[in-house]
Amino acid sequence: MSRTLTFSIFRHNPGDPGSRPGLDVFTLEEAPGMTLFIALNLLRDEQDPSLAFDFVCRAGVCGSCGMIINGRPGLACRTLTEALPPRITLLPLPTFELIADLSVNTGKWMRALSERLQTWVHLDEETDPDRLEEPMEPERAEAIYELDRCIECGCCVAACGTARMREDFVGAVGLNKIARFRADPRDKRSEAQYFELIGDDEGVFGCMSLLGCQDVCPKSLSLQTQIAFLRRKMVQIGAGFA
Amino acid sequence: MKLIYTDVLVIGGGLAGLRAAMGVRRRGLETLVLSLVPAKRSHSVAAQGGMQASLANSVKGAGDNEDVHFQDTVRGSDWGCDQIVARMFTHMAPKAVRELAAWGVPWNRVRKGRHEAVINGERITLTAPDEAHGLITARDFGGTKKWRTCYTSDGTGHAMLYTLGDRAIAEAIPVHERKEALALIHDSGRCHGAVVRDLISGELSAYLARATIMATGGYGRIYGVSTNAVINEGMGQALALETGVARLANLEAIQFHPTAIVPAGILVTEGCRGDGGLLRDADGHRFMPDYEPEKKELASRDVVSRRMAEHMRRGKGVNGSFGKHLWLDITVLGAAHIDKNLREVKDICRYFLGIDPAKAWIPVRPTQHYSMGGIRTDHRGESPWLRGLFACGEASCWDMHGFNRLGGNSVAETVVSGMLVSEYVADFCASAEGNLAISTSLVEDFVSREHGRLSRLLATRGSENAVHLRKRMEQIMIEKVGLFRNGPDLASAIEELRGLLRAARKVGVRCQSRAANPELMLAYRLPRMLKIALSATLGAFQRTESRGAHFREDHTARNDRDWLNRTLYQWANEDDELPTLAYQPLDVASMELPPGFRGYGAKNILEHPATAPRQAAIDKLMQNHERTERHALQEALMPFRHLLPERYRGNNERLSEPLP
Ligand SMILES: Cc1cc2nc3c(=O)[nH]c(=O)nc-3n(C[C@H](O)[C@H](O)[C@H](O)COP(=O)(O)OP(=O)(O)OC[C@H]3O[C@@H](n4cnc5c(N)ncnc54)[C@H](O)[C@@H]3O)c2cc1C
Ligand code: SF4
Ligand code: SF4
Ligand code: FES
Numbered sequence: 005m006s007r008t009l010t011f012s013i014f015r016h017n018p019g020d021p022g023s024r025p026g027l028d029v030f031t032l033e034e035a036p037g038m039t040l041f042i043a044l045n046l047l048r049d050e051q052d053p054s055l056a057f058d059f060v061c062r063a064g065v066c067g068s069c070g071m072i073i074n075g076r077p078g079l080a081c082r083t084l085t086e087a088l089p090p091r092i093t094l095l096p097l098p099t100f101e102l103i104a105d106l107s108v109n110t111g112k113w114m115r116a117l118s119e120r121l122q123t124w125v126h127l128d129e130e131t132d133p134d135r136l137e138e139p140m141e142p143e144r145a146e147a148i149y150e151l152d153r154c155i156e157c158g159c160c161v162a163a164c165g166t167a168r169m170r171e172d173f174v175g176a177v178g179l180n181k182i183a184r185f186r187a188d189p190r191d192k193r194s195e196a197q198y199f200e201l202i203g204d205d206e207g208v209f210g211c212m213s214l215l216g217c218q219d220v221c222p223k224s225l226s227l228q229t230q231i232a233f234l235r236r237k238m239v240q241i242g243a244g245f246a
Numbered sequence: 247m248k249l250i251y252t253d254v255l256v257i258g259g260g261l262a263g264l265r266a267a268m269g270v271r272r273r274g275l276e277t278l279v280l281s282l283v284p285a286k287r288s289h290s291v292a293a294q295g296g297m298q299a300s301l302a303n304s305v306k307g308a309g310d311n312e313d314v315h316f317q318d319t320v321r322g323s324d325w326g327c328d329q330i331v332a333r334m335f336t337h338m339a340p341k342a343v344r345e346l347a348a349w350g351v352p353w354n355r356v357r358k359g360r361h362e363a364v365i366n367g368e369r370i371t372l373t374a375p376d377e378a379h380g381l382i383t384a385r386d387f388g389g390t391k392k393w394r395t396c397y398t399s400d401g402t403g404h405a406m407l408y409t410l411g412d413r414a415i416a417e418a419i420p421v422h423e424r425k426e427a428l429a430l431i432h433d434s435g436r437c438h439g440a441v442v443r444d445l446i447s448g449e450l451s452a453y454l455a456r457a458t459i460m461a462t463g464g465y466g467r468i469y470g471v472s473t474n475a476v477i478n479e480g481m482g483q484a485l486a487l488e489t490g491v492a493r494l495a496n497l498e499a500i501q502f503h504p505t506a507i508v509p510a511g512i513l514v515t516e517g518c519r520g521d522g523g524l525l526r527d528a529d530g531h532r533f534m535p536d537y538e539p540e541k542k543e544l545a546s547r548d549v550v551s552r553r554m555a556e557h558m559r560r561g562k563g564v565n566g567s568f569g570k571h572l573w574l575d576i577t578v579l580g581a582a583h584i585d586k587n588l589r590e591v592k593d594i595c596r597y598f599l600g601i602d603p604a605k606a607w608i609p610v611r612p613t614q615h616y617s618m619g620g621i622r623t624d625h626r627g628e629s630p631w632l633r634g635l636f637a638c639g640e641a642s643c644w645d646m647h648g649f650n651r652l653g654g655n656s657v658a659e660t661v662v663s664g665m666l667v668s669e670y671v672a673d674f675c676a677s678a679e680g681n682l683a684i685s686t687s688l689v690e691d692f693v694s695r696e697h698g699r700l701s702r703l704l705a706t707r708g709s710e711n712a713v714h715l716r717k718r719m720e721q722i723m724i725e726k727v728g729l730f731r732n733g734p735d736l737a738s739a740i741e742e743l744r745g746l747l748r749a750a751r752k753v754g755v756r757c758q759s760r761a762a763n764p765e766l767m768l769a770y771r772l773p774r775m776l777k778i779a780l781s782a783t784l785g786a787f788q789r790t791e792s793r794g795a796h797f798r799e800d801h802t803a804r805n806d807r808d809w810l811n812r813t814l815y816q817w818a819n820e821d822d823e824l825p826t827l828a829y830q831p832l833d834v835a836s837m838e839l840p841p842g843f844r845g846y847g848a849k850n851i852l853e854h855p856a857t858a859p860r861q862a863a864i865d866k867l868m869q870n871h872e873r874t875e876r877h878a879l880q881e882a883l884m885p886f887r888h889l890l891p892e893r894y895r896g897n898n899e900r901l902s903e904p905l906p
Binding site for chain 2: 017019020023036037039048049050053054055056058059060061062063064065066067068082084103104107109110111112114115118119122123124125127130131133134135136137138139140141142145146148149152153155156188190191
């Protein structure tokens with residue numbers, strides 16, 4: 005049975021002096037296999053050419069299209085409309101700078117996070133690429149990849165109470181990144197150096213463990229386990245036990 | 247007017263652009279990267295299956311080396327590639343994988359002892375030797391003699407791009423995100439940078455540089471259904487073409503991937519078949535062995551795609567609600583394997599099809615996937631016509647893929663070309679030519695021309711609708727410039743696309759905002775996309791032969807005698823409706839691997855007169871070198887090492903080939 009979908013979409017273009025924030029309502033006939041990617045493009049093509057939103061991969065892997073879908077952060081490109089009621093409300097992710105309508109500047113936020121937490125492997129020295137690579141236990145490589153799968157979509161930050169209260173909170177995304185580099189034997193940073201980065205209220209001690217983040221992470225990362233583990237470690241280090 | 251100066255301007259923040267920026271930075275130059283989107287969201291992030299490099303660590307990779315990889319690449323290209331470039335590439339690929347390993351990519355590793363694999367539909371046991379334990383492993387991919395594709399599950403592009411993206415941050419390379427290059431600034435055959443639009447504020451500025459590197463990716467989105475990211479609209483190629491000076495090459499060489507899901511066109515990796523997955527028809531029959539008894543599902547991509555289309559034409563397709571398709575069956579691999587090595591595939595099936603691929607077959611059909619053609623450069627990545635303009639990655643055609651690229655060779659190419667081109671760019675900047683000498687009035691001219699264009703678009707609502715024109719272009723490309731091509735269809739496509747280009751010049755916009763205005767973006771991109779579409783179509787029309795991915799139903803032979811060449815495109819005058827084409831012959835007399843039969847279907851080749859003499863010369867040389875070590879023998883056949891930057895000339899170590 006074909007449904008008529010009613011979209012209420014947040015509109016505001018801060019770059020346009022005449023623009024005021026508000027919700028616009030659109031209707032659209034649902035089609036089989038319709039995703040929010042398809043629906044939003046149809047709305048733009050046929051009803052309002054100025055509607056702004058971000059899609060890149062449209063396959064759930066690039067992290068561009070996080071938005072609040074009926075109250076919950078998620079990736080719009082891989083959300084099928086059939087999984088939603090006929091009234092759909094779309095809002096931009098909070099916490100991030102608004103570009104226009106549903107488009108927010110997660111990229112800028114994530115770059116700042118990377119700079120702050122130094123999210124790269126800290127090498128002692130460069131290796132000679134002509135030579136055989138350093139061996140690594142297969143399980144170890146798989147475990148690192150598991151933590152490496154974050155797509156920086158920002159959904160966890162949007163769902164996080166702490167992030168809303170504290171502008172500088174690194175979020176589950178930041179804590180997960182630290183977990184990823186801690187797990188990597190190629191990264192030569194010491195525990196004390198990690199503590200420097202996240203051993204405060206802007207870091208792991210700011211987290212209230214309400215786990216909004218884990219529920220919404222589109223890559224199903226084990227954020228809860230990682231945060232709990234990091235907190236234990238950082239408490240020990242803070243107390244001088246490690 | 248805002249002016250931004252740097253030594254090397256890199257346009258594109260995917261794998262190729264990031265690695266190139268790091269290379270020039272390491273040579274002490276200032277650089278900055280421009281990207282339409284945050285760098286880590288570039289299309290490269292979507293690469294799934296892996297990266298080819300002849301490390302020879304896995305059991306089924308034993309005996310692999312640069313020579314085998316080179317031969318696979320040249321055969322894969324249907325002899326359309328530049329063999330010197332293919333040699334440089336295969337020599338560099340192991341270095342690139344190892345560099346990435348050191349920087350943090352969690353490549354999957356060899357586990358010693360016995361483990362199960364699925365080959366040709368059967369479960370077999372492989373035993374990995376102790377000494378390979380913990381080294382980088384590889385999976386099988388199409389068109390290769392060895393298991394050579396290094397991977398991290400099926401998120402290889404993600405792992406690579408995040409590692410390079412973070413490395414670029416570590417090396418303090420600025421990335422100016424949400425910026426779009428609108429035009430290249432140039433005069434007298436020298437490129438000086440680009441006019442750039444801020445996609446948030448709409449502001450125009452000029453980025454001036456001693457050298458400019460285009461790493462803008464492919465042009466897949468001129469097709470209505472494509473596996474590509476939606477930002478792959480060929481703007482880099484179009485910018486180069488619009489200089490009127492730089493040339494593009496081989497745009498008609500467009501790859502269709504056998505397995506994109508229906509109808510979304512989202513890719514499921516070749517790794518599915520590499521790991522043992524099968525293709526089945528409406529009757530559940532595994533049909534590939536009927537057509538290609540030797541390589542079956544793992545024939546070269548162009549071949550598998552055509553065989554699938556042929557099989558559907560014979561009425562063996564499944565009639566789905568979105569048209570005909572075939573099945574990809576990975577249930578044979580088992581849930582444990584899928585959960586570990588094909589997890590993106592599992593997610594895609596779950597979210598976009600609502601199925602579990604461990605239990606149900608995946609509906610697939612061949613879909614536009616990769617752009618072999620691009621900005622023509624020499625082996626150093628520089629445009630021979632526009633000095634100071636370099637290109638690398640999918641945007642370029644230094645020509646290592648010819649008319650068909652092998653799976654896994656593309657992400658490898660991005661990093662390798664970034665490593666190499668950055669060295670040549672640094673050399674260029676150090677040379678007498680490498681200084682920035684440009685008048686402000688020239689810069690003003692270029693900026694005000696773009697400003698004028700945007701103002702004209704904003705000043706009128708126009709008599710044509712950009713969305714409709716674009717949809718029509720996408721449809722024409724699918725219907726008439728697809729897997730099977732023929733003269734009459736291509737001719738009518740050219741006529742219609744010309745009409746669309748004329749119409750596109752009458753487009754206006756309704757939304758008047760200069761800032762973050764998607765309608766305006768489409769309006770200025772559309773004519774550029776049409777120029778690329780027209781060029782590819784004209785190239786396909788004129789090329790009256792079948793080579794690699796370019797298949798002409800009315801000219802089915804590969805015609806080396808007349809067509810062993812590269813198509814070049816130039817857009818001489820802004821008002822032209824068609825590009826000017828020229829052809830650049832490949833030199834058979836210097837080839838290491840003279841043209842031969844790829845071994846698919848029946849042999850259907852018109853030979854080049856120089857092929858037999860070259861083969862005879864090689865045979866003779868081989869007789870005299872029976873005991874010569876393989877690197878020296880290669881050097882005697884087709885020297886290439888002297889062309890590499892000195893730091894990269896060393897041999898690659900393998901377990902079987904230890905370095906002193
Ligand atoms: C779904 C999928 C899976 C794939 N899997 C594999 C695989 O397993 N193995 C393999 O070898 N290959 C694979 N490929 C191919 C491979 O991913 C690409 O060829 C490769 O990543 C291209 O990288 P790039 O750096 O050249 O360009 P891209 O990653 O496309 O980057 C282009 C960059 O240019 C920027 N840009 C473009 N135009 C402009 C402009 N006008 N101004 C400013 N910036 C601009 C973009 O923002 C972007 O940052 C796959 C491709 C697809 C579609
Ligand atoms: S558990 Fe911590 S990081 Fe996650 S949502 Fe709650 S406060 Fe934020
Ligand atoms: S942790 Fe999950 S929700 Fe947060 S940014 Fe990464 S992928 Fe998105
Ligand atoms: S568009 Fe890439 S995750 Fe949605």
